[in-house]
Amino acid sequence: MNTNRLSASMAASLNAQMTKEAHAAQIYLSYAAWLDDKGYAGMANFLFRHAHEERNHMMKFLEYILERGAKVKIEAIPAPGEEPKSVNDCFEKFFQQEVDNTTAIYKLVKESFEEGDWATWHFMQWFVKEQLEEETLAMDLLDKLKIAGGEKASGEALYSLDRDLKDKPDEAGLAEDVTTENP
Ligand code: OFO
Numbered sequence: 001m002n003t004n005r006l007s008a009s010m011a012a013s014l015n016a017q018m019t020k021e022a023h024a025a026q027i028y029l030s031y032a033a034w035l036d037d038k039g040y041a042g043m044a045n046f047l048f049r050h051a052h053e054e055r056n057h058m059m060k061f062l063e064y065i066l067e068r069g070a071k072v073k074i075e076a077i078p079a080p081g082e083e084p085k086s087v088n089d090c091f092e093k094f095f096q097q098e099v100d101n102t103t104a105i106y107k108l109v110k111e112s113f114e115e116g117d118w119a120t121w122h123f124m125q126w127f128v129k130e131q132l133e134e135e136t137l138a139m140d141l142l143d144k145l146k147i148a149g150g151e152k153a154s155g156e157a158l159y160s161l162d163r164d165l166k167d168k169p170d171e172a173g174l175a176e177d178v179t180t181e182n183p
Contacts, residue, residue, distance in 0.1 A: 109121065
């Protein structure tokens, strides 16, 4: 009896997204290693933790594909690409990577909607919220860097940003959680 509950194209898209999450982890590992090498251990720590989160996302896709009775295909992970040219460039790249991943997540949501695959549509909503948080986090960081002077940020400003990022929580506050008591 066939117990596969995913269409062939949905299984292929979910498998591709699983690899994309692993790719994001590799990209952040490469940025973290670059930052650490330049002496920014705090910023590196932030991205090491974030790389770990991306691996967890990969696992969520893997588990979901199995749960729906389809086949998991573990493929090669593409190389991370170019190294950042500066701290500012590193966090701009981080933001862009998150935006690109949001686009891929939205495509999957659309595909599941068009197929009427409501289980997958529901599963994907967690990722929609996660991308919202991650984009907010990346935007906050870019704002801080901008205040610090962007490409022209002084050593002192980068030093305090590095110290702040060491223990920065991985979650950003979202507009949907705001109240008049807690703006
Ligand atoms: Fe997987 O959440 Fe960012 O990209």
